[in-house]
Amino acid sequence: MTTTNPATRPDRKPANPRFSSGPCTKPPTWTPDALRQAPVGRSHRAAVGKGLLKSVIDTTGQMLGVPEGYKVGIVPASDTGAMEMAMWSLLGARPCTMLAWESFGAGWVTDVVKQLKLDATVTTADYGELxxxxxxxxxxxxxxxxxxxxxxxxxxxxxVIPADREGLTICDATSAAFAQDLPWGKLDVTTFSWQKVMGGEGAHGMIILSPRAVERLESCAPAWPLPKIFRLTKGGKLIDGIFEGATINTPSMLCVEDYHFALEWAESLGGLPALHARADANAKAVWDFCEARDWIENLAVDPATRSNTSVCLKFTDPRIQDGAAFAKGVAKRMMEEHAAFDVGAYRDAPPGLRIWCGATVELSDIEAMLPWLDWAFHVEIDAQAAAA
Known part of the structure; x- marks a missing residue:
């Protein structure tokens, strides 16, 4: 099924056409004035800086429902830094299994197998599958x-994760935290960045450790040297300061204040349930759009595994001759019309589109963008036919 007069140029545009999957759009109420209270030019070790860091750590744990006894910390280098810190600090004591079904998971495989040189079991799946x-x-x-x-x-x-497992689970949850349910009792290390669901700035990551992970850190030292930026222990004990606001290296207090604003915005909505509901509604609008058309569908094969944040789509029309060029053409037309910025598929992914539907995106903007996707598809089909 297609829309009536699908090539008709829509009249309405999104108020905010930012649908990038990272860095993601800011909370709707954000303005540069949100950063006026940032303690710039002050030491992050001073009471004002350390207090702000501790505040966002505590609020993060409370909002996410992190259990008592878990450790929440801010670390450098975004989610990548947090994941590298976890792998370099914790792996090696037991056999290791690496799971990958997309490019970032594949990157963790490369680091563990080629850099740490562990004899890991590697299990993969194609894009769209688990x-x-x-x-x-x-x-x-x-x-x-x-x-x-x-x-x-x-x-x-x-x-599927046993509560009585012997191994640790190390989970990259950067596009899931604040938008999807995370079973904390099944996760020993969880990492994410502010720039995804909360629309924060890049360069800072967060790491959450279970008591089992802390026990591993304090009982097993890795066989390889650790750069200072990865060290979570000193003298065989966890460096508690990391989880109290004493970050390993100097953080940007502008970025910390920015994240603090995002957390306050989320609390004003109703906290975690409201964030989940916003992402769910945004994603459903895109899913319903695809269900009503025979030329586009969700990349996820099983509906139960569809992301409600990074919604990836593929074109299925048999008239398309060059999938990569066609998808780039559609994304370019939408960008030029200021209908959607940065919606092309990731460079390693199958050709298609990727529309960020996280909680900082307004449903009204998704609804205004989708007719432009309809329009851009049909215009690109016509252009392809004319060039043939």
Whole structure:
């Protein structure tokens, strides 16, 4: 099914056409004035700086429902830094299993196998699919992404992870935190960045450790040297300061204040349930759009695994001759019309589109953008036919 007069140029445009999957759009009420209270030019070790860092750490843990006894910390280098810190600090004590179904998971495989040189079991799946999680040996240390930012496929729940597992679970949750349920009892290390669901600035990551992860850190030292920026322990004990606002290296207090604003915005909406509901509604609008058309569909094969944040789409019209060129053409037309910025698929992913539907995106902007997608598709089809 297609729309009536699909090539008609829409009249209405999104008020905010930013649908990038990272850095993601700011909260709707954000303006540069939100940063006026940032303690710039002050030491992050001073009471005002350390207090702000501790405040966002505590608020993050409370909003996400992190259990008592877990440690929440701010670390450098975004989610990548947090994941590298976890892998370099924690792996090696037990056999390791690496799960990958998109580009970032594949990157963690490369780091563990080629850089740490661990003899890991590597289990992969094609873009749009998950591997058989029930077949994973959870008594090994398991490294995986919760939500594939570049594939639009997420783990539906934590049911398959045994509560009595022997290994640690190390989870890259950067496009899931604040938008999807995370089963904290099944996750030993969880990492994410502010720039995704909360629309924060880049360069800072967060790491959440379970008591089991802390026990591993304090009982097993890695066999390789650790750069200072990765060190979570000193003298065999956890460096508690990291989880109290004493970051490993100098943070940007502008970025910290920016994240603080995003947390306050989320609290004003109703906290985590409201953030989940916003992402769900945004994603559903895109899914419904695809269901009503025979030329586009969700990259996720199983509806139960569809991401509600990084919604990845593929074109299925048999008239399309060059999938990559066609998808780039559609994305370019939408960008030129200021209908949607940065919606092309990730460079390593199959040709298509990737539309960010996280909580900082307004449903009204999704609804205004979709007719432009309809228009851009049909205009690109006509252009392709004329060039043939």
């Amino acid at each position: 591997p058989d999680l029930a077949a994973v040996d959870w008594d090994t240390d398991v490294v995986f992404t919760w939500n594939g930012t570049t594939s639009g496929v997420r783990v539906p729940n934590g049911d």
